[in-house]
Amino acid sequence: MKTILHKSETRGHANHGWLDTHHTFSFANYYDPERIHFGMLRVLNDDQIAPGEGFGRHPHDNMEIISIPLYGDLEHKDSMGNHGVITTGEIQVMSAGTGIFHSEFNKNKNKEVALLQIWVFPNKKNVTPRYDQISLADIEKQDELYQILSPNPEDQGVWIYQNAWFHLGDLSEGWHGDYKLKDKSNGVYFFVIEGKVTIAGKELGRRDGLGVYETESVEIATSAKTKLLVMEVPMR
Structure with a gap:
């Protein structure tokens, strides 16, 4: 088993006034x-957008783009x-494929919106662009790792x-279990949205990230109420 630890405070950071953003991986003016x-996990951005502000119309191509709102309302x-x-x-989710333009704005004039924006390299290029949006209400389960995305x-x-x-x-605090990889050649990146948790022997807190690979299973144990995002991706 191999691990890569990214503590929250080591992320790239930019505050543009209308946008306060942290980058787990190199993005825009942050380069490491x-x-x-x-x-295949290319971008993990932790964004806060000021009331009424947002990203104007801009292009993407050949990238899988996933947005997970943490609070507030994002107009697309x-x-x-x-x-x-x-x-x-x-x-x-958007498959940008041959190319799309889109915009994203905070719909509210009196409160921020926060979201995770995630980019994954696709395994098929130049597909017809596609879009989907679903509620997680029918699939979320307390004290389980419930699936929100697949191939x-x-x-x-x-x-x-x-x-x-x-x-x-x-x-819940005191929960423990394992994440078993769907494909043993993949790796898995854990991102702590909130809480405290030990993963593969590493203690993680709010907004810490941990990549784990060359393993088939990863042990997880919480020491506080925790919201955890688990992203299994091919390593090459």
């Missing part, structure tokens, strides 16, 4: 040659004709063009 990506528009709001308890359109959660699985855990 040791932190370009973890396998894109060149595929999608227009809606994504909020806490939902997940949004299979028929499976639970959203899907992407990559041999990847994402899980969320709303875990």
